[in-house]
Amino acid sequence: MLHVIAVCQIRDGGRGQGYYLRKIAEGKTPAEARRALKRRLSNVVYWIMKRDQRNHLAQAA
Structure with missing residues (x-):
């Protein structure tokens, strides 16, 4: 799934494309x-999951 997201971001523009082009320029x-880019996306997904878990635990307490 990260591959599909990365390819779409590269193709359609936005922050993902900017990051990709910066890496090419490097x-x-x-x-x-x-x-x-896929590694960066995986980090974002991880932190969102961690945030959601914290929110869920806080609501359960």
């Missing part, structure tokens, strides 16, 4: 830049 290959 000398990364397109595959390396795409991998870096």
Whole structure:
């Protein structure tokens, strides 16, 4: 799923595309830049899941 999100962000513009283009400008290959974007996306998903878990635990208490 992260691959699909990354490809859509690269194609459609926005922050994902800007990040990808910055990595290309740093000398990364397109595959390396795409991998870096996927890693960034996975970090965002992880932190959202952590936040949701904290909120759920706080509501349960």
